[in-house]
Structures are given as C-alpha cells and as structure tokens.
Amino acid sequence: MTTPKRIYLAGPEVFFPAEEHKAIVAEKKRILQEAGYEGVDPLDTALTFSDHEAKPERGHRIYQANRELMDSCDAIIANLTPFRGISADPGTVFEVGYMIGQGKPAVGFTLDSQNYRDRAGAADQEKHGHAIEDFEMSDNLMIEGGIRESGGQLLVAEQPGEHRFFSAELFRDCVRALAHV
Numbered sequence: 001m002t003t004p005k006r007i008y009l010a011g012p013e014v015f016f017p018a019e020e021h022k023a024i025v026a027e028k029k030r031i032l033q034e035a036g037y038e039g040v041d042p043l044d045t046a047l048t049f050s051d052h053e054a055k056p057e058r059g060h061r062i063y064q065a066n067r068e069l070m071d072s073c074d075a076i077i078a079n080l081t082p083f084r085g086i087s088a089d090p091g092t093v094f095e096v097g098y099m100i101g102q103g104k105p106a107v108g109f110t111l112d113s114q115n116y117r118d119r120a121g122a123a124d125q126e127k128h129g130h131a132i133e134d135f136e137m138s139d140n141l142m143i144e145g146g147i148r149e150s151g152g153q154l155l156v157a158e159q160p161g162e163h164r165f166f167s168a169e170l171f172r173d174c175v176r177a178l179a180h181v
Contacts, residue, residue: 006038007178008070010095011079012165014042024166028077031168035175040073042066042095070098075181077174078108080139080154081165086119088139096143100150105181107152107174110138111161151181 009028013021021043029039045065049058070076076099080088087093088110096106112119116139120132137144137154144154155174161167 005036005075006040006073007032008073008076008095008099009039009041010076010092012081012083012089012092013079015083015089016165020163024163027166027168028171031171031175035179037175037178040069042069044069066095067098070095071102073099073104075099075105075107075152075178077171077178078106079110079165080108080143081111082119082139083165086116088143093140093143097146100146104150105152105178106147106150107177107181108143108147108154109157109167109170109174110154111157111165111167111170112138113156113158116140153177 009025013024016024025039025041025043029041032039045062047061047065049061076096078088078092078096080092080096083089083092096108100106115136117132117134117136120126123132124134126132133141135141138156139154147154155170155177157167157170159167161170
C-alpha cells in the first residue's frame with residue numbers, strides 16, 4: 001500500500017471562526033481523500049502556548065510549525081481568493097512561494113472572477129501615481145507565474161460557491177489539475 005501524497009491546504013480559512021474553518025477544511029480533506037490524497041491544514045499542529053509566552057514568539061513558533069508541515073507535503077492547493085483587500089492573503093502567497101521554491105507543484109483557486117487590475121480600480125495608476133499591473137491575471141503576475149512554472153494552474157470560479165471563500169466543485173477541479181502536474 002502506498003502512502004497518499006500529502007497536500008498542504010493554504011488559504012485564509014485559518015482566520016475564520018472555528019466551526020466555519022473546520023467545516024471547510026473537513027470538506028477539502030474529504031475530497032482529497034476520495035482522490036487518494038491526504039490533506040494537511042496549517043492548524044494540524046499540536047502547538048500549545050503558555051500564558052507567559054510573548055506574542056512574537058508565538059508567531060514565530062506558528063511559522064516554524066507551518067513550515068514543517070509544508071516540508072512534509074508533496075504539493076499545495078491554495079485558496080487565493082482576495083482577502084482583506086484586492087489580493088490574496090499574504091501568508092498564503094508566502095506558502096505558495098515556499099512550496100514552489102522547493103520544486104513542489106502548486107495549484108490555486110479564487111472565487112473572485114475579476115482580474116487584479118479591475119479590482120484595483122481599472123486604472124493605469126493608483127491615487128499615489130504608482131502603476132497598476134495589467135496582465136489580465138487573477139492576481140499579481142508573480143503568484144500566477146510561479147504557479148504556472150510549477151506545473152500547476154490558478155483556477156477561477158465561473159459561479160459563486162457555497163461559501164464566499166469555498167466551492168467544492170472548484171476545489172475538485174484543483175484536485176483534478178493536481179493529478180496532471
């Protein structure tokens with residue numbers, strides 16, 4: 001019996017209320033298991049904190065635990081739906097880059113069908129005169145370019161999902177795309 005490939009599940013879901021996070025992650029893991037994969041969530045750690053531990057130290061320990069989880073995985077599926085702004089969650093973007101930097105494939109998805117430039121105001125420059133990239137991509141060219149170079153792709157929802165940040169159908173498409181990298 002072979003061990004299923006471990007897939008790191010990156011995305012802003014870690015910031016959702018506990019029950020909401022659990023429900024989405026459980027569905028992702030179920031879909032992956034059906035396809036013969038093992039889903040690994042950033043919260044799949046046994047971290048505990050003392051009341052006296054400083055917040056920066058806690059943050060660094062979370063980073064280390066998540067890095068160890070990523071190191072134990074073979075690929076990443078990342079939720080790149082814009083979060084707290086016009087772009088994907090910055091921690092998720094780091095995780096995608098970290099995995100790609102290790103030569104591991106990445107697949108991403110977004111439930112926002114607008115491209116980056118349109119979300120930024122569909123102008124050539126923002127209010128401070130800084131250029132807004134216009135490559136008709138879902139997010140910054142480095143994110144989508146990196147995913148593409150890894151052999152993966154960034155899938156864009158054609159219709160809303162059952163949650164603002166999740167669509168089981170779109171996630172299944174990501175799992176199918178992962179099978180071809």
